[in-house]
Amino acid sequence: xxxxxxxxQWFDPKRYVVYLGFILIFAFFAIxxxxxxxxxxxxxxxxVLQTAPATIMAVGFVFVLSAGEIDLSFGSITxxxxxxAAVIMQEHSMLAGIAAGLGAGLAIGWFNGxxxxxxxxxxxxxxxxxxxLFAGIARSMTNLRSIPVVNDTFTGIFGSGxxxxxxxxxxxxxxxxIVGHVIYRESRFGAHVLATGDNANAAQVAGIKVPRIRLxxxxxxxxxxxxAGLLYAGRIQAAKYTLGESDLMIVIAAVIVGGTALNGGxxxxxxxxxxxxxxxxxxxxxxxxxxxxxxxxxxxxxxILIAVAISLRDNTR
Amino acid sequence: MMTGLSAPDESINNNHEPxxxxxxxxxxxGGVVAVEDFSLQLKAGEIVALVGDNGAGKSxxxxxxxxxxxxxxxxxxxxxxxxxxxxxxxxxxxGIEVVYQDLALADLQPVYMNLFLGREPVYGxxxxxxxxxxxxxxxxxxxxxxxxxxxAKAIIKDLSGGQRQGVAIARATHWATKLILLDEPxxxxxxxxxxxVEKIIAGLKARNIAILIISHSLDQVFRLSDRICVLRRxxxxxxxxxxxxxxxxxxxxxxxxx
Ligand SMILES: Nc1ncnc2c1ncn2[C@@H]1O[C@H](COP(=O)(O)OP(=O)(O)OP(=O)(O)O)[C@@H](O)[C@H]1O
Ligand SMILES: [Mg+2]
Numbered sequence: 064x065x066x067x068x069x070x071x072q073w074f075d076p077k078r079y080v081v082y083l084g085f086i087l088i089f090a091f092f093a094i095x096x097x098x099x100x101x102x103x104x105x106x107x108x109x110x111v112l113q114t115a116p117a118t119i120m121a122v123g124f125v126f127v128l129s130a131g132e133i134d135l136s137f138g139s140i141t142x143x144x145x146x147x148a149a150v151i152m153q154e155h156s157m158l159a160g161i162a163a164g165l166g167a168g169l170a171i172g173w174f175n176g177x178x179x180x181x182x183x184x185x186x187x188x189x190x191x192x193x194x195x196l197f198a199g200i201a202r203s204m205t206n207l208r209s210i211p212v213v214n215d216t217f218t219g220i221f222g223s224g225x226x227x228x229x230x231x232x233x234x235x236x237x238x239x240x241i242v243g244h245v246i247y248r249e250s251r252f253g254a255h256v257l258a259t260g261d262n263a264n265a266a267q268v269a270g271i272k273v274p275r276i277r278l279x280x281x282x283x284x285x286x287x288x289x290x291a292g293l294l295y296a297g298r299i300q301a302a303k304y305t306l307g308e309s310d311l312m313i314v315i316a317a318v319i320v321g322g323t324a325l326n327g328g329x330x331x332x333x334x335x336x337x338x339x340x341x342x343x344x345x346x347x348x349x350x351x352x353x354x355x356x357x358x359x360x361x362x363x364x365x366x367i368l369i370a371v372a373i374s375l376r377d378n379t380r
Numbered sequence: 381m382m383t384g385l386s387a388p389d390e391s392i393n394n395n396h397e398p399x400x401x402x403x404x405x406x407x408x409x410g411g412v413v414a415v416e417d418f419s420l421q422l423k424a425g426e427i428v429a430l431v432g433d434n435g436a437g438k439s440x441x442x443x444x445x446x447x448x449x450x451x452x453x454x455x456x457x458x459x460x461x462x463x464x465x466x467x468x469x470x471x472x473x474x475g476i477e478v479v480y481q482d483l484a485l486a487d488l489q490p491v492y493m494n495l496f497l498g499r500e501p502v503y504g505x506x507x508x509x510x511x512x513x514x515x516x517x518x519x520x521x522x523x524x525x526x527x528x529x530x531x532a533k534a535i536i537k538d539l540s541g542g543q544r545q546g547v548a549i550a551r552a553t554h555w556a557t558k559l560i561l562l563d564e565p566x567x568x569x570x571x572x573x574x575x576x577v578e579k580i581i582a583g584l585k586a587r588n589i590a591i592l593i594i595s596h597s598l599d600q601v602f603r604l605s606d607r608i609c610v611l612r613r614x615x616x617x618x619x620x621x622x623x624x625x626x627x628x629x630x631x632x633x634x635x636x637x638x
Contacts, residue, residue, distance in 0.1 A: 265486050
């Protein structure tokens with residue numbers, strides 16, 4: 064009986080939409096772009112490196128959606144965090160810069176979280192407002208100027224470096240996904256996040272501190288966005304207010320396609336990773352195809368629409 | 381579960397301090413008075429039925445005892461000691477379990493997660509969820525209570541109304557040591573399922589647990605209860621020994637019409 068139901072669950076095609084889509088898009092580009100270098104190791108590893116910040120933001124976003132909330136502000140958090148780290152590192156040590164970057168992410172996440180968890184304002188509106196608020200703050204922080212990051216240790220750890228031959232950006236991605244996955248699937252906190260998003264009332268009468276969960280997921284999202292900011296700054300060796308600006312759609316799409324329910328209570332960190340890689344691959348392939356930017360945007364938007372539609376068909380309960 | 385083996389013994393119970401004692405409980409939501417001046421005692425192994433029309437204040441009363449609402453007046457005594465519950469978890473830690481009218485289940489989670497919601501066992505230094513233990517205990521429990529579900533891993537939303545009710549009741553019986561509050565536990569159930577739930581309730585009584593049950597079925601109330609407490613529009617009309625009253629009398633107390 065047990066075996067049978069788990070077998071049926073195993074074959075549930077909805078759970079594998081993201082893997083299927085991944086394989087399809089990969090195969091399509093592998094065939095059509097065979098002569099344009101899509102399949103080279105260099106290009107493939109580039110895809111993974113480029114998606115690192117988005118993947119890490121996606122990990123935080125899985126927690127937020129699963130708890131029944133949303134965070135639209137993580138792109139702005141990324142910019143503020145990267146700029147904070149870069150500005151501090153001009154005068155102070157690398158560690159101070161890292162602390163400033165991650166601290167900014169946590170602080171903005173806390174700000175979002177307090178409004179949502181304790182003032183009971185809808186997270187959609189709160190984070191829509193802070194998206195704009197912190198986009199403005201990012202611009203005014205340095206008067207639109209970009210700040211160079213020249214600390215070699217920093218750019219090594221968060222950008223071009225590697226450990227045992229594995230690029231540091233891949234290590235960060237793997238680390239975030241593994242830690243995120245274990246917390247999400249194997250900890251009480253993860254179970255309480257899911258219960259809160261599923262039925263906040265049931266969670267509360269079961270003794271779960273629902274406001275604390277809501278605060279925690281928004282802080283987690285802020286932290287992940289902060290880390291993503293450090294990775295951007297490390298990779299391009301500079302911080303600018305535009306960092307993270309264009310990630311909103313891609314991250315949301317990656318998470319939804321990866322099997323996380325829009326209304327909470329259900330999701331997957333590993334699915335979000337695959338979704339994010341799929342989005343990265345799509346970007347990369349469309350560029351290699353030589354499409355003008357406007358056409359890239361249109362095709363990407365359409366494909367995301369199709370993928371999200373398929374993923375959500377029965378996922379929203 | 382500690383009291384699981386002790387036999388019910390009326391003569392001993394009667395000498396005990398009541399498990400639950402409500403004194404002059406009052407609750408208003410803004411201007412609306414939901415319950416006024418309610419007093420009741422519940423002894424171990426005793427079943428008291430709470431009856432009244434829709435909106436009479438029955439669910440509100442249960443939520444006061446479980447800590448979801450705090451009363452605007454009056455005292456709650458557990459084993460003779462006055463208590464205030466900051467939230468639902470405090471009442472739970474005192475051995476009080478509730479089956480809510482809306483069941484309070486997380487629909488997208490498996491049965492075993494719901495059974496252990498908020499009390500998940502963990503293992504190892506990383507404090508990882510002990511799914512194996514949750515699943516095996518769930519399996520044993522549903523078998524013991526004869527709740528027929530496909531598996532401990534089944535998702536709540538895939539279950540029938542009766543099966544969900546079974547899960548909610550199983551959860552309460554698993555954790556209760558002192559008192560169970562049941563808010564219309566058989567409202568959604570068929571004849572056979574209702575009989576099963578009543579058997580479970582009788583089993584709880586045998587475990588010496590105090591039971592407060594809300595039901596709109598007077599047949600059921602007369603089958604199960606030792607005493608019947610009637611509420612009308614938040615006012616406590618009276619408490620009767622089930623053996624000394626009749627359905628007619630209870631109906632006229634509920635409706636206020638003779
Ligand atoms: N959270 C709340 N806020 C405001 N008013 C409430 C709240 N909960 C209950 N009430 C009011 O208190 C009164 C009693 O409601 P309650 O749910 O206790 O009734 P009930 O006896 O359980 O009814 P039913 O048999 O329909 O379940 C109603 O008038 C209801 O509108
Ligand atoms: Mg009710």
